Amino acid sequence: MKQIVAALVLVFTSTGVRAQIGVISPIEANKLIENPDPAKRPLVIDTRGGYKDYFRGHLPTAHHLNFDTLRGTDHGVPVQYLPDDLTRALLVRAGVNKNRMHLIYATGEELPNDEILSASMVAYVLEKYGVRNIQIVDGGLPEWKKQKLPVTQEYFGNPSGTLPETMNLGIALNIDDVLSRKGKKGVVLVDARPKNEYLGEDEIWLRKGHIPGAISFHWARLMEKDNTHKFKPFEQTKAALEAAGLTADKEILVYCGTSREGSLLRFYLKHVAKYPNVRLYEGSWKEYVSLKQYPAERTENKAQ
Structure with a gap:
């Protein structure tokens, strides 16, 4: 676990501590979510394709963003990434914010479960649209529960986001x-x-x-x-x-x-x-x- 946590690289800026793109342990993620200052809490994004899974239980403050809403058929080819204007609208609606940390997760189980791919795909899209502060929660929801961390059924809608001006x-x-x-x-x-x-x-x-x-x-x-x-x-x-x-x-x-x-x-x-x-x-x-x-x-x- 020490090696994984080490992937969370901290960069000190004039505004405080800012994390780069990497992996974070559930314990550290929960500490960030429970920050007493709401302005310093991360945005939590549940990327699972099954909305009923979100209803059954999710991380506190998690906003559900089904990974597959970012793709669609184009010129007959299925599941192509959407045009930039549509993607931007979906990311803004999900609250993606250039000035905040984003905690991303899905489910993790033995193969053939592959929902980690939902998390990595959304992380890729955020990175492409210029977001530089992204952490995938290591182990996803099962590891979160294994660590006996809190799970909720309450909805949480992020306010409209603000994307970076420049794409990557x-x-x-x-x-x-x-x-x-x-x-x-x-x-x-x-x-x-x-x-x-x-x-x-x-x-x-x-x-x-x-x-x-x-x-x-x-x-x-x-x-x-x-x-x-x-x-x-x-x-x-x-x-x-x-x-x-x-x-x-x-x-x-x-x-x-x-x-x-x-x-x-x-x-x-x-x-x-x-x-x-x-x-x-x-x-x-x-x-x-x-x-x-x-x-x-x-x-x-x-x-x-």
Whole structure:
């Protein structure tokens, strides 16, 4: 746990202590929520897709923002990120504020539970829209309950938010970015889906396999087996990442099926492992398979 808490980097500014993007323990998150000064409390965002789960119980002061409201079909391709104006309206409605800390969480259980991907996707969207103060609650709601911290059924609506003036578009990739960068020296393209989908052994996708040249690294390898919302310390994953060719000196291009799994892998590499150059292909495999002028591959690639 010490290694995870260490991912919470504190920066002293003229206005006090400000946290950067990372992971926070439930105990530390609860202390922030219980700050006697409401102006200094963080914004708490419950990203779960099931609204009834929110009704059953959630963190105190949590505002429900269903992760999937940030996506929709575009030009026939499902679950694409919404246009900027719509996304901004949703984030402002959720109370996202450039001057506040944001605590993000969902549920964590054994696979096939993957709701941590809801939290990492929303964290990615906030980061892209310029928010710099984001913490994912390590272990999610199950770890929160395990620590016997308070849960409520009371609704909490944040006041309208204020987004940063400048977006952080450098963390995003489109198809042209991927095609122009992959295969170059020092660049690694990595598929965060389960291995069977990477190899095309699935019933899900219009076309089978992966983007040619991509290596495979399933996002779940970074999480604890008994809680898919709980991050393994970097010291426990470093050898596996290095064996896959995912090292801090590389330019890493991440994708998956719909960008949720990729958002988790990118979050870990960037904000837990502290790799400097990691970006997410937002269209991911769902978009790539619709672009039939580009080939798919089913043979496994190894680290160079």
